[in-house]
Amino acid sequence: MLLDAQLRYAGMNQAYLDVTHRTREALLGQPVMQAFDAGPGEEAPENAKQLAASFEKVLTTGQPDHLAVLHYPIPIEQADGTVAYDDRYWSCTHTPIKDAEGRVTHILQHTSDITELERLRRQVGRLRPEDAPSALDSLIGGGMFRRAMSVQADNRRLETERRQLLDMFMQTPGFVAVLNGPQHVIQLHNGAYGQLIGHRDVVGKPIREALPELAGQGYYDFLDEVLATGEPFQGRQSPVQLQQTPNGLLTTRYLNFIYQPIRDDEGQIVGVFVQGHDVTDTVQAAERQKLMIDELNHRVKNTLATVQSIAMQTARSHEDPRSFAETFQSRILSLSHTHDLLTRSHWEGADLREVLEHETTAHGLHRLTLNGPNVALDPAMAVSLGMIFHELATNAAKYGALTPGDGRVLVDWSLADLTDPQLVIFWRETGGPSVAQPERRGFGSRLIERNVRHDLAGTVQMHYRDDGFTAEIAIPLNKEVG
Structure with a gap:
């Protein structure tokens, strides 16, 4: 029937x-x-x-x-x-x-x-x-x-x-495939192998036809060697360029794999058994971890150097231990505040307005007017500007517009020359006591000038006038700050 x-x-x-x-x-x-x-x-x-x-x-x-x-x-x-x-x-x-x-x-x-x-x-x-x-x-x-x-x-x-x-x-969770004969014809593969190669229809095709992007990457040679010698070949965290989407760009994956010879009843090598795991996530996680450790070491060194500089310069300006301790503590706290702000963004950066508010809030935000667009600062720039704003606010509280009274501080900033962007910050104090040019430059002034000119590659102009202190800071935004 x-x-x-x-x-x-x-x-x-x-x-x-x-x-x-x-x-x-x-x-x-x-x-x-x-x-x-x-x-x-x-x-x-x-x-x-x-x-x-x-x-x-x-x-x-x-x-x-x-x-x-x-x-x-x-x-x-x-x-x-x-x-x-x-x-x-x-x-x-x-x-x-x-x-x-x-x-x-x-x-x-x-x-x-x-x-x-x-x-x-x-x-x-x-x-x-x-x-x-x-x-x-x-x-x-x-x-x-x-x-x-x-x-x-x-x-x-x-x-x-x-x-x-x-x-x-x-x-099986790892990728496996069976390749037959000298042309390495793909006879069988599992789902993990299909996912690795972008779910292409490769069964019955020689490896060079099925995965042409492997040319020049050595994998054809590895297979030929296993077939010729009968010796397994093992790769660990081997990079491979694969086209995982039709007509798409090549994607780098990292593989742990082994090619093993397949023998018939007479002991003749008739094919290659492919087995392995895609360890791309593991490799990339290790690379990210190394990058984070290197970045952490860099930041710690920079921070320690900054703390050392603050300690030495503060000591030069304060012979009294108590006065030194108070000033030094306030500057370290300023540095800590900026670090806290950056930690919230996983050290990807901070906004200029946030840095300003963070360093001046202790003096009463009702006495400060902040005006300007959103400006994203990288971590190093945020740390330097945080210390600058701390010194400006501290000086204003000791000698200028933020002393007891009705004085105010106006901070305006803008972006100039968008082809080569420049950040221009104008700090102006009004309504406070008259100020005069100091007879000698204190650590605060030196820190401001050093951070602007050395760390930020910018310029700063500070003026002491009867109607109040002003400072104009211009810094480029496209410079690498270390």
């Missing part, structure tokens, strides 16, 4: 109709597993499962399958409408029929009714040993059937184990 790919009857000969007691019209188009259900009994579900598995194997592999012995009763409707089962044994061959593209479109089942042979085997099995003909017992009772049943059981066991092994192969 003939089944289509959905296991529905497409045709049968008269012998099949005679043995099943059915008509052609009753069977055509009917699913075979519904037309015959293997009957009652404990063995029935397993018998039906065995038959269905054979059909599925033919559809999946495109290869014939054989059932040496299949116990499958035939239901026969009686005159009174009841159904009786005619106990039958069969030997079956299932052969695929394919179209021009190689797809299985039908299954041809050829069966031999071996029921009488099975009954004879059972009769022989019931004879006493001295009464049983030894040749017949060897042929029917003990030999042929037992061998056929044993081979069939082994085949089913091996098929189950093969499927389990294939499932494990396909579901």
Whole structure:
């Protein structure tokens, strides 16, 4: 009889109709597993499962399958409408029929009714040993059937184990692939390998055709070497350029992998087994960690140098230990405030207005007017400007507009020359006591000038006038500040 790919009857000969007691019209188009259900009994579900598995194997592999012995009763409707089962044994061959593209479109089942042979085997099995003909017992009772049943059981066991092994192969978290022959034709790969290469249709293609972007990266040579020498090749954190999207740019991935030779029964090398893991995330995390450690070391050195400079300059300006301690502590706190501000942004930078507010809030924001656009500062620039604003605010609180009274501080800033951006900050004090040019430059003035000119590569002009102190600072925004 003939089944289509959905296991529905497409045709049968008269012998099949005679043995099943059915008509052609009753069977055509009917699913075979519904037309015959293997009957009652404990063995029935397993018998039906065995038959269905054979059909599925033919559809999946495109290869014939054989059932040496299949116990499958035939239901026969009686005159009174009841159904009786005619106990039958069969030997079956299932052969695929394919179209021009190689797809299985039908299954041809050829069966031999071996029921009488099975009954004879059972009769022989019931004879006493001295009464049983030894040749017949060897042929029917003990030999042929037992061998056929044993081979069939082994085949089913091996098929189950093969499927389990294939499932494990396909579901392993690492990528795996089987490459065949000197051209390294990709015979099989799992989902992780498909994800790595961008889910391309590569099965049946040589590696050089399937993954042409590997040319010049050494991987073809590694495979050739394994095939030629029989020695495995192992790579650790090896960079590879892959095109993971159609017509997309090459992406760098890092792989731990091993190429192992595959040998046939005679020991000849016939292919390469590829197995590995994509460790890109691990490699990139290690690189980020190293970068962060290097950056941390750089920042700590800079901070320690700044603290050392503050300590030395403050000591020069304050002979009294108590005065030194107060001034030094305030400057270290200023540095700490700016670091706190940068920590909130994971040291990616800070906004100019935030830095100004952070360094002047202790003097009362109602006495300060801040006016200007949002300006993003990198970490080094934020630290330097934070210390500058701290010194300006401290001097204003000691001698200028932020002393007790009605004085105010106006801070305006703007961006000039957008092709080569410059940040211009204008600090102006008003309403406070008159100020005069100091007889000597204190540490605060030196710190401001040093930070602007040395650290920020800018310029600063400070004026002490009767109507209040002013400072104009201009710094470039495109300079690397270290």
